[in-house]
Amino acid sequence: MSQTQTVQDAATDKGWEPRIATFLCNWCSYAGADLAGVSRIQYPHNIRIIRVPCSGRINPAFLLRALQNGADGVLVSGCHPGDCHYISGNLVARRKFALFKELLQYAGIEPERVQFTWVSASEGGRFAAVVEKVVEEVRKLGPNEKLVKTL
Amino acid sequence: MTPSHEIEARLRETAEELLREKRVDLFLGYEKATLPFRTTPLFLTSPEEVERLAWNPFCTTNLAVYLPRLFKAPASAREAERAPPLPTVAVVLKGCDARSAIALVQERQVPREKLVLVGVACPGMVDVRKAERALGEHEALGAGEDALGNIHVVVEDGREVTLPREEIVADACLECRAPTPSLPDVLVGEPVEGKDPDGARRQTDEFASKTLDDRWAHLQDELSKCIRCNACRQACPMCYCKECLLDQTRPRWVGTSTDMSDVTIYHLVRAFHMAGRCTECGACARACSMGIDTRLLTRKLGQEVEDLYGYRSGESADVLPALSAFDMDDAQDFLTEP
Numbered sequence: 001m002s003q004t005q006t007v008q009d010a011a012t013d014k015g016w017e018p019r020i021a022t023f024l025c026n027w028c029s030y031a032g033a034d035l036a037g038v039s040r041i042q043y044p045h046n047i048r049i050i051r052v053p054c055s056g057r058i059n060p061a062f063l064l065r066a067l068q069n070g071a072d073g074v075l076v077s078g079c080h081p082g083d084c085h086y087i088s089g090n091l092v093a094r095r096k097f098a099l100f101k102e103l104l105q106y107a108g109i110e111p112e113r114v115q116f117t118w119v120s121a122s123e124g125g126r127f128a129a130v131v132e133k134v135v136e137e138v139r140k141l142g143p144n145e146k147l148v149k150t151l
Numbered sequence: 152m153t154p155s156h157e158i159e160a161r162l163r164e165t166a167e168e169l170l171r172e173k174r175v176d177l178f179l180g181y182e183k184a185t186l187p188f189r190t191t192p193l194f195l196t197s198p199e200e201v202e203r204l205a206w207n208p209f210c211t212t213n214l215a216v217y218l219p220r221l222f223k224a225p226a227s228a229r230e231a232e233r234a235p236p237l238p239t240v241a242v243v244l245k246g247c248d249a250r251s252a253i254a255l256v257q258e259r260q261v262p263r264e265k266l267v268l269v270g271v272a273c274p275g276m277v278d279v280r281k282a283e284r285a286l287g288e289h290e291a292l293g294a295g296e297d298a299l300g301n302i303h304v305v306v307e308d309g310r311e312v313t314l315p316r317e318e319i320v321a322d323a324c325l326e327c328r329a330p331t332p333s334l335p336d337v338l339v340g341e342p343v344e345g346k347d348p349d350g351a352r353r354q355t356d357e358f359a360s361k362t363l364d365d366r367w368a369h370l371q372d373e374l375s376k377c378i379r380c381n382a383c384r385q386a387c388p389m390c391y392c393k394e395c396l397l398d399q400t401r402p403r404w405v406g407t408s409t410d411m412s413d414v415t416i417y418h419l420v421r422a423f424h425m426a427g428r429c430t431e432c433g434a435c436a437r438a439c440s441m442g443i444d445t446r447l448l449t450r451k452l453g454q455e456v457e458d459l460y461g462y463r464s465g466e467s468a469d470v471l472p473a474l475s476a477f478d479m480d481d482a483q484d485f486l487t488e489p
Contacts, residue, residue, distance in 0.1 A: 091477035108367025129489030149412035
């Protein structure tokens with residue numbers, strides 16, 4: 001059986017569910033996710049939230065590490081530009097993320113595996129919509145096999 | 152192109168003058184090595200020894216790599232009290248090396264006022280592996296340069312072989328866009344132009360035009376040679392961190408095995424840390440004992456930084472590095488919108 005077939009089978013019959021490591025900044029996106037919960041907005045349960053002080057705190061090594069340890073996708077969300085609690089953390093992060101995403105794509109890793117967005121504390125609906133979209137896209141790709149460490 | 156022996160003579164004069172007048176404590180240059188196609192770094196402290204200085208087509212090492220260690224910050228306030236005053240250092244730099252030195256000044260690893268940048272207009276340096284391949288069965292016993300800049304090699308039976316310079320010059324040199332150092336304190340040699348300044352762009356475009364899976368397959372094939380010796384990191388003038396992320400153990404961010412997952416992540420992290428900092432000197436590729444194309448990813452990131460933020464490292468000592476700066480209007484079309 002070819003590898004792609006195995007992946008497809010796993011995705012359809014075995015009930016494989018994507019796992020998305022989700023990094024949320026403490027000040028906006030984490031509160032946005034909280035608001036989604038408090039407002040009882042439904043979103044897929046495939047995400048595992050990790051709270052970070054700021055999107056600027058995120059070292060791309062975190063994202064690689066998540067993918068290596070079996071996450072099928074990674075989502076990073078911070079405050080909208082101009083709203084950062086630390087004034088410019090998300091603006092510095094934006095440059096890092098743009099380059100990192102480009103690097104992964106150039107290296108041959110599906111760009112949908114690593115996604116970035118901004119969610120403010122009042123955007124519970126937006127948070128749910130983003131999660132839905134990311135989960136759907138990663139589900140289409142199937143399990144992450146390129147960077148996963150099997151040793 | 153200024154002949155090498157003239158450049159060599161000028162370098163010796165410059166070194167003699169700087170050291171004799173005590174304007175510098177140390178003069179960093181190249182010395183002939185015992186093997187053909189090789190030179191070794193030379194740390195000169197007295198004007199009597201300037202005859203050891205050499206300049207030939209084999210001066211490949213990026214001497215800027217030594218600068219951060221010469222200006223290491225003291226570990227503690229107590230140590231700072233006892234620390235000797237900072238040295239003044241003159242250093243011989245080719246176009247790419249000069250960019251490295253300026254980038255180190257930009258990143259505040261080296262104080263500009265303690266440096267004397269001796270720039271040499273560089274006609275491109277020989278890639279030892281290309282030269283050995285061009286010689287085929289022959290074993291080189293000695294190598295030099297003729298008036299046209301081509302490489303003369305004496306092989307085992309005393310015969311001489313001439314290798315055209317263009318064919319054995321390093322890839323990084325072929326792609327070089329600024330072989331003449333910008334902003335040197337002393338410039339030696341007539342300014343030269345790059346041979347194929349669009350070459351790097353062409354290569355990334357070609358690689359990017361492959362499908363995602365082909366790119367991945369190519370990268371895996373290339374990286375499967377890696378033995379995780381860290382030579383690419385050690386050789387890089389921009390890798391000066393006191394404690395490298397790759398060496399951290401609590402937590403260990405990057406595994407040390409030669410499992411393809413660890414290897415790939417190592418190379419992705421290394422390349423990413425070079426984003427907007429790499430000066431394209433090719434030290435990593437030269438250092439790699441397995442012949443990995445280490446510049447595959449760094450080349451792309453350099454171009455990406457240039458396209459997105461209009462920045463090339465080491466071009467001016469006064470601007471902030473691209474990844475330390477930001478603009479409210481930076482592109483963000485890569486973001487996920489619901």
